[in-house]
Amino acid sequence: MLDVAEQATDYDLLVIGGGINGVGVAYDAAGRGLRVCLCEMGDLAGATSSSSSKLIHGGLRYLEQYEFRLVTEALAEREVLLKIAPHISWPLRFYLPHQPGLRPAWMVRLGLFLYDHLSNRNTLADSRCLKLDADSPLKSSFKTVFEYSDVWVDDARLVLLNALGLRERGGSVFTRTKVVSGSRKNGHWHIGLKDRLTGRTEEVTSRALVNAAGPWVTDVLDGLSRAAGKTVRLIKGSHIVVPKVYQGDQAYILQNYDKRVVFVIPFLGDYSLIGTxxxxxxxxxxxxxxxxxxxxxxxxxxxxxxKNSISIDDILWDYSGVRPLCEDKSSNARTVSRDYAFELEDENGRAPLLSIFGGKLTTYRKLGEHAMDSLARYFPMAATAWTQSCLLPGALTIDECLQELGQRFSWLPESMAIRYAQSYGSLAYQFLDGVSSISDLGMDFGSGLYQREVDYLIHNEWVLKVDDLLWRRSKLGLSLCTEETCVLADYIESHVQMGLAQGTLNRIG
Ligand SMILES: Cc1cc2nc3c(=O)[nH]c(=O)nc-3n(C[C@H](O)[C@H](O)[C@H](O)COP(=O)(O)OP(=O)(O)OC[C@H]3O[C@@H](n4cnc5c(N)ncnc54)[C@H](O)[C@@H]3O)c2cc1C
Incomplete structure (x- = not known):
């Protein structure tokens, strides 16, 4: 059940936006002892933060733009993420096929040398060069690949885990709640919220405001009657999902003649994710x-x-997102910096407003740390940075989790155990405890989704609509048929309505 006991309406910090940057800042702030509220107008990770390539990566190609600060910070975050969220992230080996007509071999070798040496790797393997044999899924004209390491992450669940961590530290999280107004009075922000589910409105106060609205960052500033010095440049990126193009655990990074790179990544066992x-x-x-x-x-x-070719008829799913990049006047979308920048202003040293421009999923934790460091002077009693070694909720390696699930719930089919381990880690015990057979899990919605899990998601993970569950808390949207989706949608709708009527869902007002 959600904790609806004490809902303060006066906060130290209110964060606008439940994407990765908003939850990252809010989580960090709550751990420093601040009373935090996070408002998201849609679902958590409902915008860019569930539309990424799902990589925690340094960004090999950003070295070409001399983005050494960003690449170094991003490379170090790979090891941090593997430690704090081992259930939803794991190492991934990338193959970069050598294309003599494109980047020369010496340049790729130099890039990989820097990639290996700018980072403090503990667990990720070194890069190397491999000769291909006849079994390679690549066309026979490709003789050599460069192999290196990066990290895979479930982007939407990374956002969710930070929101759960925020709530564990006493923070309030309101989804489908839009920040509609804000003004300063007597050194405080007075902020108008609108619940898009119930239509209710409420005014709350906060000592500081963080604008982490991603693609909407300047819209929010307009709504607050503040002028931004910086602007965002929106760059669309799309991905497609097709049945597995090749066997094997490795991902590919393909260079194209327009100088762009396209990833082909193993996805959910049976598919390839291709973008962007x-x-x-x-x-x-x-x-x-x-x-x-x-x-x-x-x-x-x-x-x-x-060797295997694909056509648009093979596409099972596609998704798109917009990168809210900090405008740097680059002539080409490909070369706009992926680094982040802040804009901070206050009124006579009080009621600060921090706006976030740009960023990557990979650097969200450092962004959160830097954001709170830059607000530290307004909160002299706040603690210092702490997130680097603190496990996110449910953190357990997949092997450990599978072992424990096997011991405690031996009746659980392997495919469900794997999905639980890779989505929830130890959080799965919250809906499995006391269950001793598959029939105890309740109503069967198809593809291994049962009532206990759905109820847990509604009451603990802010699922309010069917798409929240099918495309963000999980990717079961790829396997449920239309009829099953309708049954699930009706179930969620009726339980959310019941939760609203009984006051068991955490809403404003
Ligand atoms: C195609 C693509 C691929 C990418 N791949 C990678 C990758 O592999 N690795 C990587 O590190 N990065 C990647 N990125 C970048 C990364 O996804 C983004 O930098 C990151 O998700 C941006 O997060 P955000 O929190 O700033 O924005 P968002 O996730 O868009 O969150 C902003 C939130 O603010 C909310 N909001 C707006 N206005 C209001 C309001 N008034 N009230 C309440 N809420 C409001 C919105 O609903 C939204 O949910 C990729 C991006 C794209 C587009």
């Missing part, structure tokens, strides 16, 4: 979608490299 494109975007960030041209482009790049 980079297209300048001017429309509503909510309306972003994968165009026919982008689908063709991604299929074409894969077909240039692999």
């Amino acid at each position: 494109t980079e297209v300048e975007y001017k429309d509503d960030p909510k309306a972003v979608h994968c165009s026919a041209q982008e689908r063709e482009y991604l299929c074409q790049v894969v077909n240039d490299y692999f």
Whole structure:
């Protein structure tokens, strides 16, 4: 059950935006002892933060733009994430096929040398060069690949785990709650909230405000009547999901003639995730979608490299997001910096407003730390940075979790145990405790999804709509059929309505 006991309406810090940057700052702030509230107008990770390539990576190609600060910080975060969230992140080996007509071998070797040496690796293997044999899934014209390490992460669940960690530290999280107004009075922010589920509104106060609205960062500033010095440049990126293109655990990074790179990543056992494109975007960030041209482009790049070819008819799912990059006047979408920047202003030393521009999933924790360091002078009693070694909720290695699930719940089918271990880690015990057979799990929604898990997700992980569950808390949207989805949607709707009527869901007002 959600904790609805004490809902303060006066906070130290209110964060606008439940993407990775918003939850990262809010989680860090709560651990420093601040009373924190986070408001997300849609679902947690409902925008860019569930639309990424799902990599915790240094960004090999950013070395070409001399982004050494960003790459160094990002490389170090790979080991941190593997430690604090071992259930939702794991090492991934990348193969970069050598294309003589594109980047020369010496340049790739130099890039990989820097990649290996800018980072403090404890667990990730070194890069190396491999000769390909006839079994390679690549076309026979490719004779050599460069192999290096990066890290895979479930992006949407990384956001969720930070929100859970925030709540564990006394923070309030309101989803489908839009920040609609804000003004300063007597050294405090007075902030208007609107619950998009119930229509209720409420005014809360806060000593500081963080604008982590991602693609909407300047819209929020307009709403607060503040002018931004910085602006965002929206760059659309799309991914497609197809049945596995090749066997093997390795991912591929494919160079294209437009100088872009496209990843082909093993996805959920049976699929390949392919992306991304980079297209300048001017429309509503909510309306972003994968165009026919982008689908063709991604299929074409894969077909240039692999023996198995794919067509747009093989696409089972696609998704798009917009990168809210900090405008640096680059002429090309590909070369706009992926680094983040802050804008901080206050009124006579009180009621600060910190706006976040840009960033990557990979660097969210450092961004949170830097954001709170820059607000430290307004909160002299706050503790210092702490997130580097603190495990996120449920943290358990997948092997440890599978072993424990096998011992305690031996009746659990292997496919479900694997999904639970890779999504929840030890959080799975919250809905498995006391269950001794599959029938104890309640109603069967298909593809290994049962009532106990759905109830847990509604009451503990802010699931309010069917898509929250199918595409962000899990990726079961890929396997449930239309009929099963309708049954699940009805179940969630009726339970959310019941929760609202009984006051068991954490809402404003
Ligand atoms: C195609 C693509 C691939 C990527 N791949 C990677 C990758 O592999 N690795 C990596 O490190 N990074 C990657 N990134 C970058 C990364 O995904 C983004 O930098 C990151 O998700 C941005 O997070 P955010 O919190 O700033 O924005 P968002 O996730 O968009 O969150 C902002 C939130 O603010 C909310 N909001 C806005 N206005 C209001 C309001 N008034 N009230 C309440 N809430 C509001 C929105 O609903 C939204 O949920 C990728 C990005 C894209 C687009």
